Every structure is written in C-alpha cells, then in structure tokens.
Amino acid sequence: MALLSILVLFFLPLLSFLLLKGKKKNGKGFKLPPSPPGLPIIGNLHQIGSLPHRTVAQLSKKYGQVMVLHFGRTPVVFVTTPEMAKEVLKNQDANMCSRPPLQGPRKISYNFKDISFTPYGEWWREIRKICALELLSPKAVQSYMFVREEEIALMVDSITKVSPAPVDLSEKLASITNKVISRTAFGKVYKGKDLDNGKLTEAVGEVLLCLNNFSREDFFPTFGWIINMLTGYTARIDRALHNMDKFFEKVIEYHLDSNRPKPDREDIIDVLLRLQRDQSSRVPITKDHIKGVLKDILLASVDTGGLSMVWAMTELARHPRVMKMVQAEIRSYVGNKGKVDESDIESLHFFRATLKESLRLHPPSPLLFARETMSDCKLDGYDIPNKTRIHVNVFAVQRDPRYWKNPDEYIPERFIDNPIDLNGRSYEYFPFSSGRRICPGITMGLAIVEPILANLLYSFDWKLPSGMTVEDINMEESFNLSVNKKTPLILVPIPYECKTA
Ligand code: HEM
Incomplete structure (x- = not known):
C-alpha cells in the first residue's frame, strides 16, 4: 500500500509532465508556448524565486512574450508585452476573464463567494454591479469625502505632534487607509478591543499569504497539502482566517443591531443585508457572500x-529634486489655505504625474490576479488549452523599452502632456488592470491615495533620518500577489507652517 502511494505521489505527476512535453515536441497536438527547461516533478518551480514578476520579466527576454512555466504539473502562461496584454485583456478578454479555483483564494473567499477570485459567472456580474453602484460610483465616493477629510486632518495633526521625530510612514499610511475604508464601507472604525484585542491587522497580513497564487497545494494537489500541514502553514492561515471571520461577524452583528444609531445613508453592508432580506437580487445572497465582499473591500x-502611497513617497524621498518640484507646485496652487482640498487635485498636474510614474515602476499587483481560459484558444500563434492559468506581467509591460525611454528610471515628466490615464485604456500602462476584471475601485482608490499624499507633501518637508543618504533607502520588495516595500519607510517630518512662520 505504502509503495503504491509513493508510486502515485511521484510518478503520476512525472508521467503527465512527460506527456505534456511529448505533445509539445511532436507538434501534432498542442503547440504550447516556449518554456525554460525544468526539472522532473517540480518543473520550473525552483526558478521562480521570491519575486516572480522580476524573474518572469527576465526569463521572457529569452523565451518570448508568451511563455509557459511548469509549476509541478501545472502549466502557467505568462505574457509580458503590451501587444500580448492587449490580446489577453481586450481582444480575448471574454474567454480569459475567469479565475482558476486556487486553494488559498478558495479559503479566503468563502468558497468563491467574493468578487476578486470568483470565476466568471452570474454572481460575479451581479455583485460587481451592486458594488459599483452602491459603494464605488463617483457619486458614492464623493458622498464620503468628509470621512477622508477628517482622517487626513487627524493624521496631519498626529504627525505634527511628534515632529521632528522620525515617522514610520508605512504604518501611518496603512492605518489611515484602513480607517477610511472601514468608515466608508463598514460604517465605523472598529477599534482593537472590539476585535479580539486588535488581531485584525495581523490577520490581514497573514491572510495575504494565502493570495500569493503560487502555493504548493495548487501545484502538487496530491501532497502539497501534507507539506503545508507539516510546516504549520495551514494552521497559521486558518488562525488568521478565523480572526478575520470574527471581525466580519462583529461588523455584520453591528449592522443588524436594532439599537445602532440610524446612519444618514446605507453603507454597502446595509445594502447587502437588505437585498438578502428582500431576496431582491438576481442571485441569492448568503452571509458568506456578504463576508466574501467584506474581504474584497x-x-x-x-x-x-497603502502600498501605492508608500512607493510614491519612497521615490520622492530618493529624488529630492522631484520632491521640491512637486511641493512647490502644490504649495503655490493651494497657497495659505492650510490644506489641500480634493477639488484642488485635478489642477496639480506634476503631482499626478509623480503618482503615475510611481505606479508605473511599482504596479501594486505586478502579475495581476491569475486568470483562467474558458475554452481552447490561440495566443501569439501558440495553442492555449481550456482552463489554462494566465498571468499578465504588468511590471514587465510598464518597463518595456520599446514604449518607455529609460524604463527603469523615475521620470515623472514623461506623464506631462501625455494622454495616458489610469483607466486601463492603454496596454503599455494599466496599474489598475483592464478589461472585464479591471479594478472596480479606481475612483475610490484615487480618492483616498491622492488627497492623502498631496496633504503630506503640502504640510511637511520630508527629510531622511540623520546619518542616512538617498543611496541608503532600501528598495527591496516583498511579493504576496501585491508587492510591498520590504522594510518600512521612515522619514522625518518638518511642518511647513513652522518653516514659513
Ligand atoms: C490604489 C488603489 C488600488 C489599486 C492600485 C488597485 C489595483 C487593482 C488591480 C491591479 C486589480 C487586479 C485586476 C486583475 O486581476 O485584472 C484589482 C482588482 C480589484 N480591486 Fe482594486 N485597486 C485599488 C483599490 C481598490 C479599492 C479601493 C477597491 C474597493 C473598495 C478595490 C476593489 C477591487 C476588486 C473587488 C477587485 C477584483 C475585481 C475582479 O476580479 O472582478 N480596489 N485592483
């Protein structure tokens, strides 16, 4: 019996790997895209490294704009040029906009009852529509401007108080984003003690581990879960999911509480609970569906x-010339008003160019989320079978030297007098993605990120901690589907008013 298990565990994957290779070589079956030579059983897994977006960009220089990496038994297609991105995200989007049923996303999405990871279908179409209308439309986003203004004022105040002590901007920016989203979408900020001693932030960090899309359980279905169990990974994720679930229970409970003060307008949870009660949506909504959406938000x-702002401030700290220019623009436009209003942002062209340039160099989700084909198709002359996983490497696309001069350099000026916008209409630049799966939260994301950054730049000069030079700023990345700055960004704030007084 044991011998049989070993045979099944090791030789079945090997057999299917060889069969796949055979089909590719004899040219009679599928003509799969090129692939770097891999090892038996693990395929190319040993080559992917801790920063897959960079590895894939590098490998594509040799293997081409459409290539396959084999992770265990699973072939995964990567595309790395604007032309192929357009093919996936526009021309063949209708066939390539589903999601593969990966194990991490399955767990965190309450078995695909969310938006991000749920496969293409009726529920996904309906819930995207509901969120777009009730939470993410320009009108809905505008109605929560007061929340952003209040939280920005509090943040500026708290930084002024500690100045000139160094500030952990990574922590500050994550915290304000969290508060703004909580108040906007969940009705209030849920303080630590309400939440099992504030384990939510930790839980969010841990849960993000589930999302890296390159998990053992997916590539080695037969024994990946055993390794995950033995290494303690499963227990760690389950604990984090449990804490997050407890948070969602509290949030829903709060919305169902008849003693809750009546809000001026329904938030997204009120809306979903109403639809559930009235059974008035086209698709059934259960508590798990509501939790899935809360997870997404x-x-x-x-x-x-949070991480978009950290990279934007990091690049400015590394480029003092640009930092001075952007502050001069903001301060001369805003004058002595004391704060940047959201209505000012549209006129701050250079400021917006700095954000666009930072999103070009550091797209928050550099491989986008995994997509899955819904039927056999062709890509760049290669055969792509039904149910194949595809990643679009937006990191590589946004540094394609055919489209971007000095692609690795931070040059915000390239976005001045340049019609490229953030709405996914240009296939050489789409930090929020494009096509049917484009981020539905662009308006809200920008309404949070832009005024926070503009106010930080207006209200403070930012210096490096003593003894540190621009070259010492750590640019290391950590990949978890999204790419964070590995070490916190610590800068010294000098209030602007003090300097001018
Ligand atoms: C600066 C802020 C943001 C950035 C850079 C960003 C970027 C992205 C990217 C790159 C994707 C992947 C799309 C794909 O796989 O093709 C995505 C998906 C998504 N984003 Fe955003 N996002 C931001 C803010 C938000 C906000 C504020 C919300 C909602 C409150 C949101 C909700 C979503 C959802 C639900 C999806 C999944 C869409 C789907 O699969 O249908 N995002 N986002």
Whole structure:
C-alpha cells in the first residue's frame, strides 16, 4: 500500500509532465508556448524565486512574450508585452476573464463567494454591479469625502505632534487607509478591543499569504497539502482566517443591531443585508457572500492603497529634486489655505504625474490576479488549452523599452502632456488592470491615495533620518500577489507652517 502511494505521489505527476512535453515536441497536438527547461516533478518551480514578476520579466527576454512555466504539473502562461496584454485583456478578454479555483483564494473567499477570485459567472456580474453602484460610483465616493477629510486632518495633526521625530510612514499610511475604508464601507472604525484585542491587522497580513497564487497545494494537489500541514502553514492561515471571520461577524452583528444609531445613508453592508432580506437580487445572497465582499473591500483596497502611497513617497524621498518640484507646485496652487482640498487635485498636474510614474515602476499587483481560459484558444500563434492559468506581467509591460525611454528610471515628466490615464485604456500602462476584471475601485482608490499624499507633501518637508543618504533607502520588495516595500519607510517630518512662520 505504502509503495503504491509513493508510486502515485511521484510518478503520476512525472508521467503527465512527460506527456505534456511529448505533445509539445511532436507538434501534432498542442503547440504550447516556449518554456525554460525544468526539472522532473517540480518543473520550473525552483526558478521562480521570491519575486516572480522580476524573474518572469527576465526569463521572457529569452523565451518570448508568451511563455509557459511548469509549476509541478501545472502549466502557467505568462505574457509580458503590451501587444500580448492587449490580446489577453481586450481582444480575448471574454474567454480569459475567469479565475482558476486556487486553494488559498478558495479559503479566503468563502468558497468563491467574493468578487476578486470568483470565476466568471452570474454572481460575479451581479455583485460587481451592486458594488459599483452602491459603494464605488463617483457619486458614492464623493458622498464620503468628509470621512477622508477628517482622517487626513487627524493624521496631519498626529504627525505634527511628534515632529521632528522620525515617522514610520508605512504604518501611518496603512492605518489611515484602513480607517477610511472601514468608515466608508463598514460604517465605523472598529477599534482593537472590539476585535479580539486588535488581531485584525495581523490577520490581514497573514491572510495575504494565502493570495500569493503560487502555493504548493495548487501545484502538487496530491501532497502539497501534507507539506503545508507539516510546516504549520495551514494552521497559521486558518488562525488568521478565523480572526478575520470574527471581525466580519462583529461588523455584520453591528449592522443588524436594532439599537445602532440610524446612519444618514446605507453603507454597502446595509445594502447587502437588505437585498438578502428582500431576496431582491438576481442571485441569492448568503452571509458568506456578504463576508466574501467584506474581504474584497478590506484586502483589495487597504493593501493596494497603502502600498501605492508608500512607493510614491519612497521615490520622492530618493529624488529630492522631484520632491521640491512637486511641493512647490502644490504649495503655490493651494497657497495659505492650510490644506489641500480634493477639488484642488485635478489642477496639480506634476503631482499626478509623480503618482503615475510611481505606479508605473511599482504596479501594486505586478502579475495581476491569475486568470483562467474558458475554452481552447490561440495566443501569439501558440495553442492555449481550456482552463489554462494566465498571468499578465504588468511590471514587465510598464518597463518595456520599446514604449518607455529609460524604463527603469523615475521620470515623472514623461506623464506631462501625455494622454495616458489610469483607466486601463492603454496596454503599455494599466496599474489598475483592464478589461472585464479591471479594478472596480479606481475612483475610490484615487480618492483616498491622492488627497492623502498631496496633504503630506503640502504640510511637511520630508527629510531622511540623520546619518542616512538617498543611496541608503532600501528598495527591496516583498511579493504576496501585491508587492510591498520590504522594510518600512521612515522619514522625518518638518511642518511647513513652522518653516514659513
Ligand atoms: C490604489 C488603489 C488600488 C489599486 C492600485 C488597485 C489595483 C487593482 C488591480 C491591479 C486589480 C487586479 C485586476 C486583475 O486581476 O485584472 C484589482 C482588482 C480589484 N480591486 Fe482594486 N485597486 C485599488 C483599490 C481598490 C479599492 C479601493 C477597491 C474597493 C473598495 C478595490 C476593489 C477591487 C476588486 C473587488 C477587485 C477584483 C475585481 C475582479 O476580479 O472582478 N480596489 N485592483
């Protein structure tokens, strides 16, 4: 029996790997895209490294704009040029906009009852529509401007108080994004003691581990879960999910409480609970569906929003010339008003260019989320079978030297007098993605990120901690589907008013 198990565990994957290779070589079956030579059983897994977006960009220089990496038994297609991105995200989007049923996303999405990871279908179409209308439309986003203004004022105040002590901007930016999203989408900020002694932030960090899309359980279905169990990974994720679930229970309980003060307008949870009660949506909504959406809002926005701002401030700290220019623009436009209003932002062209350039170099989700084909198709002349996983490497696309001069350099000026916007209409630049799966939260994301950054730049000069030079700023990345700055960004704030007084 034991011998049989070993045979099944090791030789079945090997057999299917060889069969796949055979089909590719004899040219009679599928003509799969090129692939770097791999090892038996693990395929190319040993080559992917801790920063897959960079490895894939590098490998594609040799293997081409459409290539396959084999992770265990699973072939995964990567595309790395604007032309192929357009093919996946536009021309063949209708066939390539589903999601593969990966194990991490399955767990965190309450078995695909969310938006981000749920496969293409009726529920996904309906819930995207509901969120777009009730939470993410320009009108809905505008109605929560007061929340952003209050939280920005509190943040500026708290930084002024500690100045000139160094500030952990990574922590500050994650915290304000969290508060703004909580108040906007969940009705209030849920303080630590309400939440099992504030384990939510830790839980969010841990849960993000589930999302890296390159998990053992997916590539080695037969024994990956055993390794995950033995290494303690499963227990760690389950604990984090349990804490997050407890948070969602509290949030829903709060919304069902008849003693809750009547809000001026329904938030997204009120809306979903109403639809559930009235059974008035086209698709059934259960408590798990509501939790799935809460998960999306929390993870899709808090993580991406926070890290976009950290990279934007990091690049400015590394480029003091640009920092001076952007501050001069903001301060001369805003004058002595004391704060940047959201209505000012549209006129701050250079400021917006700095954000666009930072999103070009550091797209928050550099491989986008995994997509899955819904039927056999062709890509760049290669055969792509039904149910194949595809990643679009937006990191590589946004540094394609055919489209971007000095692609690795931070040059915000390239976005001045340049019609490229953030709405996914240009296939050489789409930090929020494009096509049917485009981020539905662009308006809200920008409404959070832009005024926070503009106010930080207006209200403070930012210096490096004593003894540190621009070259010492650590640019290391950590990959978890999204790419964070590995070490916190610590800068010294000098209030602007003090300097001018
Ligand atoms: C600066 C902020 C943000 C950035 C850079 C960003 C970026 C992205 C990206 C790149 C995707 C992947 C799309 C794909 O796989 O093709 C995505 C998906 C998504 N984002 Fe955002 N996002 C941001 C803010 C938000 C906010 C504020 C929300 C909602 C409150 C949100 C909700 C979502 C959802 C639900 C999806 C999944 C869409 C689907 O699969 O249909 N995002 N986002």
